[in-house]
Amino acid sequence: MSNAVSTASATTRRRAFSWAPARTYLQAAVILVWCLAPFYWMIVTAFRDVGFTFDPTPFFTHVTFDNFRTVFDESLGNHFAQNLLNSLIVAGITTVISLVVGVFAAYALARLKFRFKELVLGFILGASMFPAVALITPLFQFFTGIGWMGTYQALIIPSISFSLPLAVYTLTSFFREMPWELEEAARIDGCTQGQAFRKVILPLAAPATFTTAILTFIGAWNEFLIASQLSVDSTKTVTVAIASFAGAQPHQEPYTAVMAAGTVVTIPLVILVLVFQRKIVAGLTAGAVK
Amino acid sequence: MSTDAPSQTRGTTTGGGAGKGSKGGPGLAGAESADRREVTQGRWAYTLLTPTLILLAVVIVYPIINAIIMSFQKDAGLDPATGFFVQGGFAGADNYVHWLLQQCNGQACPPGTLGSQFWNAMGTTFFFTIITVILETILGFWMAVIMARAFKGRSLIRAAVLVPWAIPTAVTAKLFFFMFAFDGIINQLFGTQILWTGSEGPARWAIIISDVWKTTPFMALLILAGLQLIPDEVYEAAKVDGASAWQRFTQITLPLVRPALMVAILFRTLDVLRMYDLPAIMTGGANNTTTLSILVVQQVRQGLNGASALSTITFLVIFLVAFIFVRFLGANAVESAAPKKK
Numbered sequence: 339m340s341n342a343v344s345t346a347s348a349t350t351r352r353r354a355f356s357w358a359p360a361r362t363y364l365q366a367a368v369i370l371v372w373c374l375a376p377f378y379w380m381i382v383t384a385f386r387d388v389g390f391t392f393d394p395t396p397f398f399t400h401v402t403f404d405n406f407r408t409v410f411d412e413s414l415g416n417h418f419a420q421n422l423l424n425s426l427i428v429a430g431i432t433t434v435i436s437l438v439v440g441v442f443a444a445y446a447l448a449r450l451k452f453r454f455k456e457l458v459l460g461f462i463l464g465a466s467m468f469p470a471v472a473l474i475t476p477l478f479q480f481f482t483g484i485g486w487m488g489t490y491q492a493l494i495i496p497s498i499s500f501s502l503p504l505a506v507y508t509l510t511s512f513f514r515e516m517p518w519e520l521e522e523a524a525r526i527d528g529c530t531q532g533q534a535f536r537k538v539i540l541p542l543a544a545p546a547t548f549t550t551a552i553l554t555f556i557g558a559w560n561e562f563l564i565a566s567q568l569s570v571d572s573t574k575t576v577t578v579a580i581a582s583f584a585g586a587q588p589h590q591e592p593y594t595a596v597m598a599a600g601t602v603v604t605i606p607l608v609i610l611v612l613v614f615q616r617k618i619v620a621g622l623t624a625g626a627v628k
Numbered sequence: 629m630s631t632d633a634p635s636q637t638r639g640t641t642t643g644g645g646a647g648k649g650s651k652g653g654p655g656l657a658g659a660e661s662a663d664r665r666e667v668t669q670g671r672w673a674y675t676l677l678t679p680t681l682i683l684l685a686v687v688i689v690y691p692i693i694n695a696i697i698m699s700f701q702k703d704a705g706l707d708p709a710t711g712f713f714v715q716g717g718f719a720g721a722d723n724y725v726h727w728l729l730q731q732c733n734g735q736a737c738p739p740g741t742l743g744s745q746f747w748n749a750m751g752t753t754f755f756f757t758i759i760t761v762i763l764e765t766i767l768g769f770w771m772a773v774i775m776a777r778a779f780k781g782r783s784l785i786r787a788a789v790l791v792p793w794a795i796p797t798a799v800t801a802k803l804f805f806f807m808f809a810f811d812g813i814i815n816q817l818f819g820t821q822i823l824w825t826g827s828e829g830p831a832r833w834a835i836i837i838s839d840v841w842k843t844t845p846f847m848a849l850l851i852l853a854g855l856q857l858i859p860d861e862v863y864e865a866a867k868v869d870g871a872s873a874w875q876r877f878t879q880i881t882l883p884l885v886r887p888a889l890m891v892a893i894l895f896r897t898l899d900v901l902r903m904y905d906l907p908a909i910m911t912g913g914a915n916n917t918t919t920l921s922i923l924v925v926q927q928v929r930q931g932l933n934g935a936s937a938l939s940t941i942t943f944l945v946i947f948l949v950a951f952i953f954v955r956f957l958g959a960n961a962v963e964s965a966a967p968k969k970k
Binding site for chain 1 (some may be wrong): 669670672673674676677679680681683684686687688690691692694695698770771774775777779781782783784785786787788789790791792793794795796797798799801802803804805806807809811812813816817841845846849850852853895898901902904905908909920921924925928932933935936939940942943946950
């Protein structure tokens with residue numbers, strides 16, 4: 339969305355700040371270290387022998403895979419493989435539902451004229467800022483009443499309450515940037531509105547939808563509060579599992595194992611984020627600055 | 629159809645009834661056909677919106693209403709007067725009085741009970757919110773300004789700032805809990821012997837530092853996007869006129885980036901006001917780090933209706949803060965979500 343803008347600004351900024359490139363690099367290095375050092379420390383610790391948990395050496399020393407074995411060790415009461423699967427199911431289904439439903443709403447909000455549009459937009463935006471704790475008590479009572487405690491839907495439904503507004507909001511901002519003239523042209527060529535939507539708009543919307551899917555998935559994958567209250571052992575998600583990990587030694591915080599678990603949960607997300615960096619930045623900032 | 633096609637392009641789809649004069653237009657021929665079209669579009673729009681609105685009604689509106697109803701009911705339990713177990717029933721404003729005035733059974737709640745912690749939790753929540761948002765705004769602005777410059781490896785920095793954002797908060801909490809451990813890397817690096825998560829002041833700062841680490845990138849990216857919307861000619865012109873770097877920053881950058889900045893601050897403020905994961909995992913709410921959200925969760929185990937009242941209060945506090953932001957500080961997220969440019 340901002341390629342042209344950023345290259346234009348790049349050239350002038352270079353001129354404007356050319357007197358202090360060294361200072362820029364120094365500050366950039368500080369940002370880099372600030373952002374990556376804790377993450378790096380997690381990975382180093384994840385591979386470190388438990389006896390050297392607090393060794394301050396900033397390199398991979400005393401490397402072992404034991405921590406990863408501990409994480410997946412069923413005999414210690416850890417069910418991490420199951421937790422991963424649970425997270426995948428909950429976040430995956432949440433993402434699919436939010437996108438399928440949200441894409442239509444976003445199309446309407448970005449493209450069509452109708453009364454009370456601001457009101458609908460305000461409602462959806464307000465919903466995305468809604469505090470999760472306010473859902474817990476009524477849902478706790480409701481799910482207990484209908485026997486849904488311990489089911490996946492008991493986690494998916496509240497998760498939708500956060501992901502759907504965000505998906506609609508992000509998609510709406512993306513859709514505004516799309517070349518709608520093509521749809522107009524299709525209509526003039528004799529397509530119905532529905533046909534134009536299916537044949538012209540949906541393919542055009544695919545990249546934006548994909549980006550939104552990544553954001554939605556990451557959001558749902560990271561959810562903790564609802565999952566910690568409404569999940570049972572069999573539906574426990576990874577974030578909840580990490581918060582309550584059992585180590586090889588009882589009564590001792592299993593730091594290295596927890597860092598290993600954190601690494602397992604985080605690495606796929608970080609790869610996803612680095613690969614789709616540009617799209618994600620566009621998705622995060624869409625709508626907020628226009 | 630084609631007569632008013634231009635009004636269809638994205639630029640002019642100004643939302644709402646704003647200035648459309650849809651009803652009873654002045655009788656111009658064009659306005660009439662636009663009217664008819666709007667009706668069909670409106671129907672089509674609501675058809676498309678129906679699934680979303682129904683789903684949001686089910687997952688948000690219904691729980692809110694239910695929570696409000698629950699908040700006016702008594703929790704089932706032993707009646708202190710008779711000693712018998714009684715079902716709830718209508719409680720009036722009792723649950724709210726319990727929290728707001730810290731009243732337990734008609735007297736001040738004894739220390740240690742959840743009821744006695746309400747105003748403390750409120751203070752802690754606002755303490756976290758104010759400090760975190762200030763730190764994040766300053767740091768985020770600085771990061772954004774650096775990232776907006778052109779230098780080799782800029783895309784590397786832009787990728788790197790996404791790493792803290794992508795890590796689940798629960799993992800961040802555990803990671804910082806480890807780094808802030810007594811024998812942890814932070815005490816070792818700085819040669820300190822601070823019980824970070826085990827004493828009041830440090831515990832709060834450990835949580836604040838973790839939150840700042842995790843969410844500053846988000847702030848920085850929103851501000852960066854705002855910076856990139858400022859045309860460079862403006863800076864050129866200011867330089868020609870002899871404005872200093874500081875003047876350019878305060879006279880051009882700040883006012884022009886203000887809308888994006890306000891939205892970023894609004895998002896982050898509402899986020900910290902409902903903070904749960906970091907303090908819950910790092911301290912469990914001990915050492916005066918109990919936020920409103922943590923208090924609600926603790927109360928859930930003691931009585932759902934009391935918890936409902938507390939969550940309703942939390943909801944209202946957040947709603948009020950959002951209202952103040954939008955109304956008085958010009959952080960109009962809805963308006964910025966609706967297209968403005970012509």
